[in-house]
Amino acid sequence: MSNPLDELLDVVDHQDRVVGTASRGEVYRRRLTHRCVMVLVRDAAGRIFVHRRSAGKSFAPGAYDVFVGGVVGSGESYREAAVREAEEELGVTGVRPEPLFRFLFETADHSWFCDVHQAEWTGPVTPQVEEIDWHDWLTEDEVADRLTRWEFVPDGRAAYQRYLELRASSSAPESS
Template sequence: MPTEEIITLVDKHNTVIGEIPRRLMNFGEDYHRVTYILVFNNNGNLIVQKRTDNKAFCPGYYGVSTGGVVDSGESYLESAHRELQEELGVDLTLTSQGVFCTEGEGFRIWGKIYTCHYDEQRDGALSLQAKEVASIHEMSINYILENTDNLLFTPDSLDALRHYANKLTQPLPSDPS
Protein backbone atom coordinates (compact mmCIF):
# COMPACT_ATOMS: atom_id res chain seq x y z
CA MET A 1 0.00 0.00 0.00
CA PRO A 2 1.50 3.39 -0.97
CA THR A 3 2.36 5.78 1.82
CA GLU A 4 0.40 8.99 2.14
CA GLU A 5 2.04 12.02 0.54
CA ILE A 6 2.94 14.68 3.11
CA ILE A 7 3.45 18.24 1.80
CA THR A 8 5.64 20.99 3.25
CA LEU A 9 3.63 24.05 4.26
CA VAL A 10 5.27 27.48 4.10
CA ASP A 11 4.15 31.01 4.93
CA LYS A 12 3.98 34.01 2.60
CA HIS A 13 7.74 34.49 3.13
CA ASN A 14 8.60 30.88 2.16
CA THR A 15 9.46 29.87 5.73
CA VAL A 16 8.50 26.31 6.63
CA ILE A 17 5.59 26.33 9.11
CA GLY A 18 4.58 22.67 9.09
CA GLU A 19 3.39 19.79 6.99
CA ILE A 20 0.06 18.33 5.95
CA PRO A 21 -1.22 15.23 4.15
CA ARG A 22 -1.94 16.08 0.52
CA ARG A 23 -5.57 14.96 0.87
CA LEU A 24 -6.12 17.62 3.58
CA MET A 25 -4.27 20.42 1.77
CA ASN A 26 -6.25 23.53 0.86
CA PHE A 27 -4.36 24.44 -2.31
CA GLY A 28 -6.22 27.72 -2.77
CA GLU A 29 -5.32 28.95 0.73
CA ASP A 30 -2.16 27.20 1.93
CA TYR A 31 1.25 28.15 0.55
CA HIS A 32 3.40 25.22 -0.49
CA ARG A 33 6.58 24.64 -2.45
CA VAL A 34 6.76 23.41 -6.04
CA THR A 35 9.63 22.69 -8.40
CA TYR A 36 9.58 23.76 -12.05
CA ILE A 37 12.15 22.16 -14.36
CA LEU A 38 12.44 23.69 -17.81
CA VAL A 39 13.76 20.85 -19.96
CA PHE A 40 15.49 22.10 -23.10
CA ASN A 41 16.32 19.86 -26.07
CA ASN A 42 19.10 20.09 -28.68
CA ASN A 43 17.04 22.59 -30.72
CA GLY A 44 16.82 24.99 -27.76
CA ASN A 45 13.12 24.30 -27.37
CA LEU A 46 11.24 23.17 -24.30
CA ILE A 47 9.86 19.70 -23.79
CA VAL A 48 6.26 20.46 -22.79
CA GLN A 49 3.98 17.90 -21.18
CA LYS A 50 0.31 17.43 -22.01
CA ARG A 51 -1.30 16.45 -18.73
CA THR A 52 -3.61 13.47 -18.50
CA ASP A 53 -7.34 14.12 -18.29
CA ASN A 54 -7.55 12.62 -14.78
CA LYS A 55 -5.27 15.20 -13.10
CA ALA A 56 -6.97 17.10 -10.25
CA PHE A 57 -5.39 20.43 -11.26
CA CYS A 58 -5.78 21.57 -14.88
CA PRO A 59 -6.57 18.20 -16.51
CA GLY A 60 -5.61 18.06 -20.18
CA TYR A 61 -3.64 21.30 -20.02
CA TYR A 62 -0.05 21.70 -21.19
CA GLY A 63 2.56 21.91 -18.44
CA VAL A 64 5.46 24.07 -19.56
CA SER A 65 7.75 22.38 -17.06
CA THR A 66 8.37 19.07 -15.40
CA GLY A 67 8.06 19.19 -11.63
CA GLY A 68 5.66 19.09 -8.76
CA VAL A 69 4.94 19.58 -5.09
CA VAL A 70 7.88 19.39 -2.66
CA ASP A 71 7.27 16.65 -0.12
CA SER A 72 7.93 17.06 3.60
CA GLY A 73 11.63 16.64 4.39
CA GLU A 74 12.66 17.22 0.77
CA SER A 75 14.74 20.09 -0.55
CA TYR A 76 13.72 21.77 -3.78
CA LEU A 77 16.65 20.03 -5.50
CA GLU A 78 15.70 16.58 -4.21
CA SER A 79 12.12 17.16 -5.34
CA ALA A 80 13.24 18.30 -8.80
CA HIS A 81 15.37 15.18 -9.33
CA ARG A 82 12.53 12.93 -8.09
CA GLU A 83 9.99 14.62 -10.37
CA LEU A 84 12.25 14.33 -13.45
CA GLN A 85 12.72 10.64 -12.74
CA GLU A 86 9.00 10.03 -12.13
CA GLU A 87 7.58 12.04 -15.03
CA LEU A 88 10.20 11.59 -17.77
CA GLY A 89 12.35 8.69 -16.56
CA VAL A 90 15.62 10.66 -16.61
CA ASP A 91 17.95 12.26 -14.12
CA LEU A 92 19.72 15.30 -15.57
CA THR A 93 22.10 17.98 -14.31
CA LEU A 94 20.00 20.85 -12.98
CA THR A 95 20.88 24.56 -12.87
CA SER A 96 19.02 26.73 -10.38
CA GLN A 97 17.33 29.81 -11.81
CA GLY A 98 15.93 31.10 -8.50
CA VAL A 99 12.57 31.30 -6.76
CA PHE A 100 9.31 33.17 -7.20
CA CYS A 101 5.90 33.37 -5.61
CA THR A 102 2.70 32.93 -7.59
CA GLU A 103 -0.98 32.76 -6.71
CA GLY A 104 -4.12 32.06 -8.66
CA GLU A 105 -7.39 30.23 -8.47
CA GLY A 106 -6.60 27.03 -6.62
CA PHE A 107 -2.91 27.66 -5.85
CA ARG A 108 -0.52 29.64 -3.65
CA ILE A 109 3.02 28.60 -4.48
CA TRP A 110 6.64 29.32 -3.76
CA GLY A 111 8.32 27.82 -6.79
CA LYS A 112 11.94 27.14 -7.59
CA ILE A 113 12.93 27.09 -11.24
CA TYR A 114 15.61 24.79 -12.64
CA THR A 115 16.82 24.32 -16.18
CA CYS A 116 18.42 21.28 -17.77
CA HIS A 117 19.37 19.97 -21.18
CA TYR A 118 18.01 16.70 -22.54
CA ASP A 119 19.83 14.94 -25.38
CA GLU A 120 18.22 11.67 -26.47
CA GLN A 121 21.53 10.32 -27.82
CA ARG A 122 23.26 10.91 -24.48
CA ASP A 123 20.37 10.42 -22.04
CA GLY A 124 18.29 7.72 -23.74
CA ALA A 125 14.60 7.76 -24.60
CA LEU A 126 12.14 9.42 -22.25
CA SER A 127 9.84 7.15 -20.25
CA LEU A 128 6.60 9.04 -19.60
CA GLN A 129 4.65 8.56 -16.37
CA ALA A 130 1.35 7.24 -17.76
CA LYS A 131 -0.86 8.49 -14.93
CA GLU A 132 0.37 12.10 -15.27
CA VAL A 133 1.84 12.68 -18.76
CA ALA A 134 -0.37 12.01 -21.80
CA SER A 135 2.24 13.16 -24.34
CA ILE A 136 5.20 15.48 -24.82
CA HIS A 137 5.65 18.29 -27.34
CA GLU A 138 8.53 20.48 -28.45
CA MET A 139 7.77 24.22 -28.19
CA SER A 140 9.86 27.37 -28.26
CA ILE A 141 9.67 29.86 -25.41
CA ASN A 142 8.32 32.52 -27.80
CA TYR A 143 5.63 30.18 -29.14
CA ILE A 144 4.44 29.45 -25.60
CA LEU A 145 4.51 33.08 -24.44
CA GLU A 146 2.77 34.38 -27.59
CA ASN A 147 0.25 31.49 -27.50
CA THR A 148 -1.33 32.41 -30.82
CA ASP A 149 -2.98 28.95 -30.95
CA ASN A 150 -4.75 29.60 -27.61
CA LEU A 151 -3.44 26.43 -26.00
CA LEU A 152 -4.36 25.84 -22.36
CA PHE A 153 -1.21 26.00 -20.23
CA THR A 154 -1.17 25.39 -16.49
CA PRO A 155 -1.10 28.93 -15.05
CA ASP A 156 1.62 28.25 -12.48
CA SER A 157 4.06 26.70 -14.98
CA LEU A 158 3.37 29.53 -17.43
CA ASP A 159 4.17 31.99 -14.64
CA ALA A 160 7.41 30.12 -13.95
CA LEU A 161 8.37 30.44 -17.62
CA ARG A 162 7.57 34.17 -17.59
CA HIS A 163 9.80 34.64 -14.54
CA TYR A 164 12.59 32.68 -16.24
CA ALA A 165 12.22 34.56 -19.53
CA ASN A 166 12.20 37.93 -17.76
CA LYS A 167 15.03 37.01 -15.38
CA LEU A 168 12.92 38.10 -12.40
CA THR A 169 13.99 35.25 -10.15
CA GLN A 170 16.16 35.73 -7.09
CA PRO A 171 18.34 33.22 -5.25
CA LEU A 172 16.92 31.52 -2.19
CA PRO A 173 19.42 32.14 0.64
CA SER A 174 17.85 29.66 3.09
CA ASP A 175 17.84 26.72 0.65
CA PRO A 176 20.66 26.89 -1.93
CA SER A 177 19.95 23.41 -3.31
Protein backbone atom coordinates in the same frame (compact mmCIF):
# COMPACT_ATOMS: atom_id res chain seq x y z
CA MET B 1 -0.80 2.63 -5.32
CA SER B 2 -1.26 5.19 -2.54
CA ASN B 3 -3.49 8.22 -2.90
CA PRO B 4 -1.43 11.30 -3.88
CA LEU B 5 -3.72 13.45 -1.73
CA ASP B 6 -2.37 11.60 1.34
CA GLU B 7 1.25 12.66 0.62
CA LEU B 8 2.70 14.81 3.42
CA LEU B 9 3.90 18.29 2.44
CA ASP B 10 5.66 21.01 4.38
CA VAL B 11 3.43 24.02 5.03
CA VAL B 12 5.39 27.29 4.80
CA ASP B 13 4.86 30.95 5.66
CA HIS B 14 5.23 33.81 3.20
CA GLN B 15 9.00 33.83 3.79
CA ASP B 16 9.12 30.13 2.73
CA ARG B 17 9.90 28.95 6.28
CA VAL B 18 8.42 25.60 7.32
CA VAL B 19 5.66 26.07 9.91
CA GLY B 20 4.11 22.57 9.86
CA THR B 21 3.07 19.61 7.74
CA ALA B 22 -0.23 18.54 6.22
CA SER B 23 -1.50 16.09 3.63
CA ARG B 24 -1.68 17.32 0.05
CA GLY B 25 -5.47 17.04 0.25
CA GLU B 26 -5.61 19.24 3.36
CA VAL B 27 -3.13 21.71 1.82
CA TYR B 28 -5.39 22.08 -1.23
CA ARG B 29 -8.65 22.20 0.79
CA ARG B 30 -7.37 24.85 3.20
CA ARG B 31 -5.23 26.79 0.65
CA LEU B 32 -2.11 26.32 2.76
CA THR B 33 1.13 27.66 1.29
CA HIS B 34 3.52 24.87 0.32
CA ARG B 35 6.39 24.22 -2.11
CA CYS B 36 6.68 23.00 -5.66
CA VAL B 37 9.44 22.65 -8.24
CA MET B 38 9.38 23.34 -11.96
CA VAL B 39 12.04 22.26 -14.46
CA LEU B 40 12.23 23.68 -17.98
CA VAL B 41 13.89 20.91 -20.00
CA ARG B 42 15.57 21.56 -23.34
CA ASP B 43 17.07 19.10 -25.81
CA ALA B 44 20.43 19.54 -27.58
CA ALA B 45 18.75 21.68 -30.26
CA GLY B 46 17.35 24.04 -27.60
CA ARG B 47 13.76 22.89 -28.03
CA ILE B 48 11.55 22.82 -24.93
CA PHE B 49 9.80 19.70 -23.60
CA VAL B 50 6.08 20.53 -23.63
CA HIS B 51 3.39 18.18 -22.40
CA ARG B 52 -0.31 17.86 -21.66
CA ARG B 53 -1.16 16.84 -18.11
CA SER B 54 -3.30 13.75 -17.70
CA ALA B 55 -7.02 14.16 -17.08
CA GLY B 56 -6.60 12.54 -13.65
CA LYS B 57 -4.44 15.33 -12.21
CA SER B 58 -5.96 17.19 -9.25
CA PHE B 59 -4.58 20.57 -10.42
CA ALA B 60 -5.14 21.74 -14.02
CA PRO B 61 -6.10 18.36 -15.53
CA GLY B 62 -5.63 18.26 -19.30
CA ALA B 63 -3.73 21.57 -19.40
CA TYR B 64 -0.39 21.98 -21.16
CA ASP B 65 2.88 22.86 -19.46
CA VAL B 66 6.43 23.85 -20.44
CA PHE B 67 7.74 22.59 -17.09
CA VAL B 68 7.96 19.15 -15.53
CA GLY B 69 7.68 19.16 -11.78
CA GLY B 70 5.40 18.88 -8.82
CA VAL B 71 5.10 19.32 -5.08
CA VAL B 72 8.04 19.09 -2.72
CA GLY B 73 7.52 16.33 -0.16
CA SER B 74 7.83 16.97 3.57
CA GLY B 75 11.53 17.16 4.52
CA GLU B 76 12.64 17.14 0.88
CA SER B 77 14.83 19.94 -0.52
CA TYR B 78 13.89 21.87 -3.64
CA ARG B 79 16.92 20.35 -5.42
CA GLU B 80 15.99 16.79 -4.46
CA ALA B 81 12.41 17.35 -5.61
CA ALA B 82 13.55 18.91 -8.91
CA VAL B 83 15.69 15.87 -9.75
CA ARG B 84 13.01 13.40 -8.61
CA GLU B 85 10.17 15.09 -10.48
CA ALA B 86 12.15 15.60 -13.70
CA GLU B 87 13.33 11.99 -13.72
CA GLU B 88 9.88 10.59 -12.87
CA GLU B 89 7.99 12.63 -15.45
CA LEU B 90 10.56 12.17 -18.24
CA GLY B 91 11.19 8.51 -17.39
CA VAL B 92 14.98 8.98 -17.26
CA THR B 93 17.84 9.09 -14.75
CA GLY B 94 20.71 11.54 -14.50
CA VAL B 95 18.92 14.90 -14.90
CA ARG B 96 20.90 17.80 -13.41
CA PRO B 97 18.55 20.76 -12.90
CA GLU B 98 20.10 24.20 -12.44
CA PRO B 99 18.15 26.55 -10.13
CA LEU B 100 17.02 29.85 -11.67
CA PHE B 101 14.61 31.68 -9.35
CA ARG B 102 11.78 31.22 -6.87
CA PHE B 103 8.47 33.05 -6.55
CA LEU B 104 5.20 32.81 -4.66
CA PHE B 105 2.27 31.78 -6.88
CA GLU B 106 -1.09 32.74 -5.42
CA THR B 107 -4.67 32.63 -6.64
CA ALA B 108 -7.97 32.64 -4.77
CA ASP B 109 -7.68 28.83 -4.50
CA HIS B 110 -3.93 28.11 -4.39
CA SER B 111 -0.72 29.28 -2.72
CA TRP B 112 2.73 27.79 -3.28
CA PHE B 113 6.34 28.71 -3.79
CA CYS B 114 7.60 27.75 -7.27
CA ASP B 115 11.30 26.92 -7.36
CA VAL B 116 12.15 27.16 -11.06
CA HIS B 117 15.04 25.24 -12.66
CA GLN B 118 16.34 24.48 -16.12
CA ALA B 119 18.03 21.37 -17.46
CA GLU B 120 19.21 19.87 -20.72
CA TRP B 121 18.32 16.32 -21.68
CA THR B 122 19.80 14.89 -24.88
CA GLY B 123 18.60 11.29 -24.67
CA PRO B 124 15.24 9.66 -25.31
CA VAL B 125 12.37 10.21 -22.87
CA THR B 126 9.65 7.85 -21.70
CA PRO B 127 7.13 10.16 -20.04
CA GLN B 128 5.16 8.84 -17.08
CA VAL B 129 1.77 7.82 -18.53
CA GLU B 130 -0.03 8.48 -15.23
CA GLU B 131 1.11 12.12 -15.41
CA ILE B 132 1.44 12.96 -19.11
CA ASP B 133 -1.03 12.33 -21.97
CA TRP B 134 1.01 13.92 -24.79
CA HIS B 135 4.49 15.43 -25.24
CA ASP B 136 6.76 16.95 -27.86
CA TRP B 137 9.87 19.11 -28.15
CA LEU B 138 8.90 22.61 -29.37
CA THR B 139 10.93 25.64 -30.39
CA GLU B 140 10.47 28.88 -28.45
CA ASP B 141 8.47 30.29 -31.39
CA GLU B 142 6.20 27.23 -31.33
CA VAL B 143 5.75 27.61 -27.56
CA ALA B 144 4.89 31.31 -27.99
CA ASP B 145 2.27 30.35 -30.59
CA ARG B 146 0.77 27.57 -28.42
CA LEU B 147 0.56 29.90 -25.41
CA THR B 148 -1.99 31.95 -27.38
CA ARG B 149 -4.07 28.93 -28.45
CA TRP B 150 -3.82 26.20 -25.79
CA GLU B 151 -4.80 26.10 -22.13
CA PHE B 152 -1.61 26.09 -20.06
CA VAL B 153 -1.34 25.55 -16.31
CA PRO B 154 -1.50 28.97 -14.63
CA ASP B 155 1.63 28.56 -12.48
CA GLY B 156 3.62 27.30 -15.48
CA ARG B 157 2.44 30.23 -17.58
CA ALA B 158 3.47 32.67 -14.82
CA ALA B 159 6.84 30.95 -14.36
CA TYR B 160 7.57 30.92 -18.10
CA GLN B 161 6.78 34.65 -18.35
CA ARG B 162 9.19 35.33 -15.47
CA TYR B 163 11.78 33.07 -17.14
CA LEU B 164 11.55 35.08 -20.39
CA GLU B 165 11.79 38.38 -18.48
CA LEU B 166 14.82 37.16 -16.52
CA ARG B 167 16.54 36.03 -19.70
CA ALA B 168 15.77 39.32 -21.47
CA SER B 169 17.07 41.39 -18.54
CA SER B 170 20.25 39.33 -18.21
CA SER B 171 21.02 39.78 -21.92
CA ALA B 172 20.32 43.53 -21.92
CA PRO B 173 23.44 45.66 -22.39
CA GLU B 174 24.64 47.44 -19.27
CA SER B 175 24.42 51.22 -19.28
CA SER B 176 27.46 53.23 -18.26
